[in-house]
Amino acid sequence: xxxxxxxxxxxxxxxxxxxxxxxxxxxxxxxxxxxxxxxxxxxxxxxxxxxxxxxxxxxxxxxxxxxxxxxxxxxxxxxxxxxxxxxxxxxxxxxxxxxxxxxxxxxxxxxxxxxxxxxxxxxxxxxxxxxxxxxxxxxxxxxxxxxxxxxxxxxxxxxxxxxxxxxxxxxxxxxxxxxxxxxxxxxxxxxxxxxxxxxxxxxxxxxxxxxxxxxxxxxxxxxxxxxxxxxxxxxxxxxxxxxxxxxxxxxxxxxxxxxxxxxxxxxxxxxxxxxxxxxxxxxxxxxxxxxxxxxxxxxxxxxxxxxx
Ligand SMILES: Cc1ncc(COP(=O)(O)O)c(C=O)c1O
Numbered sequence: 001x002x003x004x005x006x007x008x009x010x011x012x013x014x015x016x017x018x019x020x021x022x023x024x025x026x027x028x029x030x031x032x033x034x035x036x037x038x039x040x041x042x043x044x045x046x047x048x049x050x051x052x053x054x055x056x057x058x059x060x061x062x063x064x065x066x067x068x069x070x071x072x073x074x075x076x077x078x079x080x081x082x083x084x085x086x087x088x089x090x091x092x093x094x095x096x097x098x099x100x101x102x103x104x105x106x107x108x109x110x111x112x113x114x115x116x117x118x119x120x121x122x123x124x125x126x127x128x129x130x131x132x133x134x135x136x137x138x139x140x141x142x143x144x145x146x147x148x149x150x151x152x153x154x155x156x157x158x159x160x161x162x163x164x165x166x167x168x169x170x171x172x173x174x175x176x177x178x179x180x181x182x183x184x185x186x187x188x189x190x191x192x193x194x195x196x197x198x199x200x201x202x203x204x205x206x207x208x209x210x211x212x213x214x215x216x217x218x219x220x221x222x223x224x225x226x227x228x229x230x231x232x233x234x235x236x237x238x239x240x241x242x243x244x245x246x247x248x249x250x251x252x253x254x255x256x257x258x259x260x261x262x263x264x265x266x267x268x269x270x271x272x273x274x275x276x277x278x279x280x281x282x283x284x285x286x287x288x289x290x291x292x293x294x295x296x297x298x299x300x301x302x303x304x305x306x307x308x
Contacts, residue, residue: 022041097113102127176202
């Protein structure tokens with residue numbers, strides 16, 4: 001127990017608590033002893049997900065470039081986590097925030113965004129995240145002077161968030177021993193940014209992207225690229241391999257990692273862990289890092305009882 005040893009940070013703003021998330025060694029069953037599996041615990045960001053990094057990077061980039069001046073409203077489409085991140089960052093910096101999301105997004109997340117002071121606009125759930133993107137584009141086109149469009153799907157600041165923070169953190173936390181990085185594809189910001197950062201340090205690091213096996217899936221935050229609007233920031237060269245995960249398999253791994261390691265993770269983290277274990281099984285040795293975007297608390301209301 002190292003409770004007394006770790007110095008607690010003293011911060012001038014909650015935004016300084018974004019990033020620097022723990023990397024935790026996992027004992028998920030089925031991972032060969034010769035392979036180390038590690039999870040990057042992104043739900044420990046203050047807004048509860050990896051998307052705090054993206055939101056902070058995009059907002060500060062907008063402020064620097066002059067695109068986000070006081071009085072403009074930050075707008076974006078989001079499956080929920082970027083929404084919370086933007087609501088948190090916008091709130092802390094005094095920018096109004098409007099979020100467009102499919103009505104199917106979990107009630108907890110809608111409440112969270114409203115609690116941070118953001119306004120929510122709903123789109124047809126059957127149109128998925130693409131429907132929300134099209135709605136934001138229409139609103140911004142109708143009144144461009146009113147908005148700062150965060151555009152997480154095409155904003156290079158999304159990729160840069162991970163290039164500048166997530167990737168270097170993983171490198172330092174593994175003391176440069178990381179051999180494989182595994183993460184889900186949503187906007188693709190995480191995979192592309194971390195990949196560029198790690199490959200710069202070691203071109204032999206293998207990057208594995210994970211996506212749902214078909215268009216109609218239950219993995220919030222992830223995209224099935226073949227049937228979706230492909231994000232402009234997506235770079236297919238950023239990953240060496242892409243694995244398709246079945247929704248139920250990802251859910252099952254969430255149960256397994258809770259029992260084995262005490263981590264309550266979200267479904268896209270389950271997808272990354274499922275893929276990380278598939279990769280681990282093929283290795284003689286290795287240090288595999290899976291990115292765990294958010295925690296399972298956000299999905300409890302919709303989740304079936306865990307199998308025990
Ligand atoms: C829960 C969850 N997992 C995974 C992702 C994918 O991350 P990225 O957009 O960086 O590809 C997202 C993105 O919104 C997410 O919300």
